[in-house]
Amino acid sequence: MKGKVLILGGDGYLGWPTAMNLSNLGYSVAVVDNYLKRWIFNKLGVIPLIDCPDLQERVNIWKGLTGHEIKVYIGDIGGHDFLINLVKEFQPDTIIHYGEIPSAPYSMLNHNTSWETIQNNLNATLSVMWAIKTIDTDIHLIKLGTMGEYGTPNIDIEEGFIEIEKNGRTDRLPFPKLPGSFYHLSKVQDSDMLYLGVRMWGLRVTDLNQGPVYGIHTDESRIDKENRLIPHFHYDEFWGTVLNRFITQAVVGIPLTVYGKGGQKRGFLNITDTLQCVRLAVQHPANRGEFRVMNQFTEIFSVNELADKVKTVAKSLGLKVAIQNYPNPRKEAEEHHYNAKNTNLMGLGLQPNYLTDNVLIEMLEIAMRNKKNIRQDIILPGRAKWQ
Template sequence: MTWSNFESLLRRNLAMAQVVAKAFAGSAVNVSGVVGGQSLSTSEAPKSGVCLGASSSDIWRKCAIFVDSGLRGGVKTTGQSVARRTIRAAVVKESPARPTSLVGEGNGSKKKKVMILGGDGYCGWATALHLSKKGHEVAIVDSLVRRLFDEQLGTQTLTPIASLQKRVKKWKDLSGETLDVYIGDVCNFEFLEHAVKSFEPDTIVHFGEQRSAPYSMMDRDRAVFTQHNNVIGTLNVLFAIKEFVPECHLVKLGTMGEYGTPNIDIEEGFITITHNGRTDTLPYPKQASSFYHLSKVHDSHNLAFACKAWGLAATDLNQGVVYGVHTPETSLDEVLINRLDYDGVFGTALNRFCVQAAVGHPLTVYGKGGQTRGYLDIRDTVRCLELAIINPAKPGEFRVFNQFTEQFSVNDLAALVTKAGQKLGIEVKTAHVQNPRVEAEEHYYNAKHSKLVELGLEPHYLGDALLDSLLNVAVTYADRVDNEQILPAVSWKKIGTKPKTVKPSGL
C-alpha cells in the first residue's frame, strides 16, 4: 500500500479515530497496522507533511484507537532521516506558540514530550499508557516508593501489578512504543537534573507525591515525610524547569481537598471578591484537612509564585477522588493492569466499597456519611491530563482546573454499590463506623468543574456499568483480599510522635 492510499484511508476514518499509527516527523519508516480490520503498511515517506511510524503487533487488533494527531497537523519536516529524539526535539522548538484550544480544531501537531513523575502509580501509569497511545513521547520518572509503602504496611493492591520493568517491556511488545524510564527520587536534585536534561520534556506531569491522607496522619515521621517529600520535590521540579527547560509546561496534580468544605460555592482556583467597595480576584481560600492535603496547598502557593516570578507555565489539576481500575490500555494485558487499593490507608471510598461488597464485608461509611466530594472515572483522569497537556498554560500563567465529573456523598456511593451488587446477586450491607478523620459530616458542597469540559472532556458518568465492571474486577481478585486491611487504621486525633509500626499478622 502506498503512502497516498494510506493517507487517504486514514482521512476517511478520522471520524472514528480508529487510526493505528503514531506520527512523527522527518524519518522514513515502515508503517503497518490494522484500521477497521484492514491491514496497512507503507515504507514511502511523504515529501512534506508527516510520515507514520508504527510497528506491527496484535495490539492493533485489540485496541486500534490511536489518534492521528500527526496527520492533521502542519509540522514541517526536513525529510532527512535522523535519530528520532533529535527530530522530536527539533519539532518542539520549531512549533508555534502554545496552542490554546482543542475544541473545534485539528490537533494533529500537538505531540508532546511528556515526562511523568510518579508514572508507576495508580493515575501515573494509566496516564503514561494513554499518552503513549495518543502519540506523545513519554518518559516515566518514579522512585517506586509507593511499592515500598505496601511492603512496610503489609498491604497490597487487589490487582496483581507487575514490576515497572515488566510493564514497560510489555507495552513495548504490544504497542511498539518505548517508555523511557528514570528510577529515582525527585527530592534528589542531581537525579532530577539528569533526567530532565536527558529527556528534554516539553511537559512535565507531576504525580510524584505521597498521595494518601491517612498515611500522612499515621505518625509524626510520616507527616513530616509527606510534607517534605511533596513540597521539596515540587520545589525541585520548579527549579529544574526554570533552569533547564524554561518553556516546559508543568501539569501538577493538586486535589479538591485543598478547598475543604466551605459554605459557599467552590470556584476553580480563584474567586472574585468584592469587599468594602473594592474588588479583586484572589486565590480561592484553602482549608485542607490532613497533612497530605496541606502539602498540596503548599505546592499550589509555590507554583503560583514561580509562575509569577519566573514566567513558568503551570496547570494545577485539583483532582477529585478517582475510581475504577481499567483504561483501554491497562486492560490490554494483565501485565499492564493498574493497581487497585482497598486498604484503610491507600484505598479511596468507591474502590474500597466495591472490594468490600465483593468479599461480603459491610461497606464502611465513616460517621454520618454526608461527606460530599467530587469523583471521576480513571478513564477521565487520563483524558483530563491529555487535555491539559495539549492545551497548555501560557508562560507566566498559573491555571487551576477542578478535575472531577460528579459529586456524591459517601452515603450516595454506598447506595449505588448496594444497588449494583443486587444486580450481580451480591447482598451488600453498610456499617457506619466511627469517623477516623476530622471533617464535617453534613455540609454544603457545590464545586465548579467546567474548564476541562470546555476543553473537550466528555465524562464517563458513574453508572451501573462502571459499578458492574469495578465490582467484577473486585470479584475476580476477591481471593487476594486481606480483610484485616479494610478497616480504617489511622485516626486523625490519635496521631502521635512515635513511629507507628505494623504488627505481623498472627503475632
C-alpha cells in the first residue's frame, strides 16, 4: 500500500472519482459522507443526468470490477466525536477535505441557505483541524478551496500569498480575498482558519484553489459499462457548473444561458485534472508548519468563449444551438482583468488535459444518450436570484 487516504465528502462529484483513482493506484482509501447534498437535491427538486447509487453500492461495484476495497463511513464530519473516532480507527496519512456545501447560488438563495452553508462548511473544517491536532499533527490535510476566493481584482492573482512593500518595509501576506457569495466567503474563512492552525499548531496543509470543473467520465468510471460509477453530473442552476450546463442545454435545444454580457473570465479544468492535481498533492505533501496554496486550473475562458465552443462542436453532431443572454443574477464584473498564476502544480508535474473538440464531443454524446433524463424545467435560471 502506498498510504492511507481519508476522503471527506466521498459521495460528491469530485470525492467519489478521487476515491476510485487513488484506490486504483494502490492507496488504502476510506470515504465518509452524510448525504447532505442528496438531501438538498431532493429539497430543491433537482436530479443528476445519470442516477448515482449510494456509496455502499458503488464500493461493492468497484470491488467487483477491480478487486480493490474502499471503506465507507456514513456520518457528519461536523460531529466532532464521530470524526475523532473515525480518524483514530482508520489512521490516515492524508485527509482530503471535500466535505462542504459547494454551491454559490444555493448559498445566496435566502437567509436559511446562507447560514446552512456557512455553518456546515466552517464547522466541518474546524472539526477536521481539531481532529488532526488531537490525534496526529503529522497528517497532511488537503483542502479543496476555490479560485472564487480571490474574486476578480485588477491585478494578477498570485498563489495564496503576495509580497507587499509599505513605507520601506516588506512582508509576504495572504493575497487579498474578494469572495462573491456566502459559499466563497466560507472558503475564505476555511483558509484563514487553516492558516491559523498551521501557525499555532504546526499543521501541514495544502489549500487547492480550484476553478470550475467540467466533465462526466474519468478513467476509472469508464471501467463500468453500465455507468454506475459516474459521479453526480448536475446541470441545474444551483449545482451545474457553466460548461456542464451548456452541454445539456445544447442537447435539448435550449439556448445556452449566458449571464449578462458573458465577458466573465475564470480558470477551468477537466475533472481528470482535478484527480491529477489532488494526486500530486498527496504524493508531495506540505511540510510541517506549512500552509501551501496552489491554484488549480489549466485554462482561462470567458463565458462567451465556452458558449461559442459548445455551439461549434454541437453543430458538427447535427445539433442546432442558439446562445441567449440572460439578466445576470450575480453581482459581478462582466468585463475585467483576469490573469491568475498556476505554477505550483505545474512545477509538481501537472500535465493538463485541455478542452478539445474531442472532450466536448464525448460529453455531448453522453448527454445525447441520456437525453430522456434531462429535465428542462430545472435548466433555466429563475429560482437562484441572489438577494
